[in-house]
Amino acid sequence: MPEVRIRKKLSIVExxxxxxxxxxxxxxxRAAALAVIHNPYAGQYVPEIxxxxxxxxxxxxxxxxxxxxxxxxxxxxxxxxxKGAIVGSAGELEHGALWHVPGGYAMREVLGGAxxxxxxxxxxxxxxxxxxxxxxxxxxxxxxxxxxxxEIGLADSPRADEILLALIMTTGQRIHARVGxxxxxxxxxxxxxx
Amino acid sequence: xxxxxxxxxxxxxxxxxxMGRKVDPPTRRAAAVAVIENPCAGKYVEDLSELxxxxxxxxxxxxxxxxxxxxxxxxxxxxxxxxxxxxxxxxIEHAAAILHPKLGTPVRKVLGKGAALIPSSKxxxxxxxxxxxxxxxxxxxxxxxxxxxxEVRIxxxxxxxxIMVAIAVTDSGRPLPRVGxxxxxxxxxxxxxx
Numbered sequence: 001m002p003e004v005r006i007r008k009k010l011s012i013v014e015x016x017x018x019x020x021x022x023x024x025x026x027x028x029x030r031a032a033a034l035a036v037i038h039n040p041y042a043g044q045y046v047p048e049i050x051x052x053x054x055x056x057x058x059x060x061x062x063x064x065x066x067x068x069x070x071x072x073x074x075x076x077x078x079x080x081x082x083k084g085a086i087v088g089s090a091g092e093l094e095h096g097a098l099w100h101v102p103g104g105y106a107m108r109e110v111l112g113g114a115x116x117x118x119x120x121x122x123x124x125x126x127x128x129x130x131x132x133x134x135x136x137x138x139x140x141x142x143x144x145x146x147x148x149x150x151e152i153g154l155a156d157s158p159r160a161d162e163i164l165l166a167l168i169m170t171t172g173q174r175i176h177a178r179v180g181x182x183x184x185x186x187x188x189x190x191x192x193x194x
Numbered sequence: 195x196x197x198x199x200x201x202x203x204x205x206x207x208x209x210x211x212x213m214g215r216k217v218d219p220p221t222r223r224a225a226a227v228a229v230i231e232n233p234c235a236g237k238y239v240e241d242l243s244e245l246x247x248x249x250x251x252x253x254x255x256x257x258x259x260x261x262x263x264x265x266x267x268x269x270x271x272x273x274x275x276x277x278x279x280x281x282x283x284x285x286i287e288h289a290a291a292i293l294h295p296k297l298g299t300p301v302r303k304v305l306g307k308g309a310a311l312i313p314s315s316k317x318x319x320x321x322x323x324x325x326x327x328x329x330x331x332x333x334x335x336x337x338x339x340x341x342x343x344x345e346v347r348i349x350x351x352x353x354x355x356x357i358m359v360a361i362a363v364t365d366s367g368r369p370l371p372r373v374g375x376x377x378x379x380x381x382x383x384x385x386x387x388x
Contacts, residue, residue, distance in 0.1 A: 005211065006211070007209065007210060007211045007212070008207065008208065008209045008210060008211075009208045009210070010205060010208075011205070011206045012203060012204070012205050013203065014202070015202045016200070017199055017200055017201060017202075130349070151349040153347070155345040
């Protein structure tokens with residue numbers, strides 16, 4: 001069972017007041033937690049990798065908790081989430097897929113049972129690669145006002161034998177959302193979609 | 195508030211290992227970045243005092259944000275730096291008006307001291323421009339272990355009529371410093387240099 005070796009962490013918090021329109025009473029906040037870890041499978045094809053998902057669970061929980069703290073400490077303010085991974089050049093895209101289960105599990109655990117699938121993206125890339133992490137509503141994927149994305153990245157990461165893991169939480173809709181569709185207050189919250 | 199702030203982003207980086215060697219305690223640095231409207235964009239303005247006043251205001255706000263993001267007592271900060279990126283409808287002189295005349299005093303007030311020059315950089319650029327904030331020890335500019343830089347980037351800033359203003363604060367120097375020079379325990383702290 002490979003251990004999780006963390007080289008570096010980055011937290012990003014954005015507080016958005018307006019984007020040219022009238023500023024809402026409460027600014028939108030978006031937070032990202034990044035961890036750069038050693039890729040235990042770098043440089044070779046390893047058939048069995050799935051067990052590493054369990055090893056990543058404590059890190060996922062750590063990152064999810066830190067996001068809630070970044071957003072003020074109350075999980076109830078979280079309305080959107082997303083996750084992503086960048087695999088360094090000596091790894092394969094499949095290594096990024098290891099993040100789906102522990103990353104998603106961690107955010108649901110910390111948020112107390114969010115229903116919607118956690119939007120995600122991943123790629124292989126070198127240091128400084130940017131990743132546009134998709135964001136959707138935590139209980140109903142179709143809430144149009146909460147379709148969003150946050151760009152993340154770190155100048156010196158990931159190195160060839162590393163993976164950059166990311167989780168994102170947000171406190172609300174796009175700052176001037178006004179293109180219709182399902183509204184957050186219309187959610188039934190049964191199937192994770194509507 | 196003199197500045198029309200569109201958004202504020204904070205970044206906290208924590209390095210736990212480097213080349214497989216533990217960094218103990220981890221080095222931590224934070225940057226707070228405001229994206230503001232440039233009141234002098236699109237025309238030649240002789241008197242830049244409006245920007246200077248904004249600089250004074252942001253000096254306090256962004257230093258407080260950076261220290262809060264690090265979660266340290268303000269007087270335990272070790273190094274600092276500042277930078278600005280002006281959108282394409284502004285002049286490099288606008289960055290100078292914000293950074294140099296009045297921004298430093300409130301930075302030092304928040305941190306309790308700061309005998310050394312606050313290292314700075316500035317540029318003009320488009321959305322997503324990379325800003326490298328130089329870092330130096332706050333009480334003695336010659337402390338070699340604390341010569342560093344922190345990269346920040348916001349994908350949607352600065353727009354043509356905006357300015358990105360950044361302040362970085364650390365609780366440490368580079369992860370594994372070993373190129374000699376003045377060390378922090380040798381600081382006299384009288385002239386801001388040694």
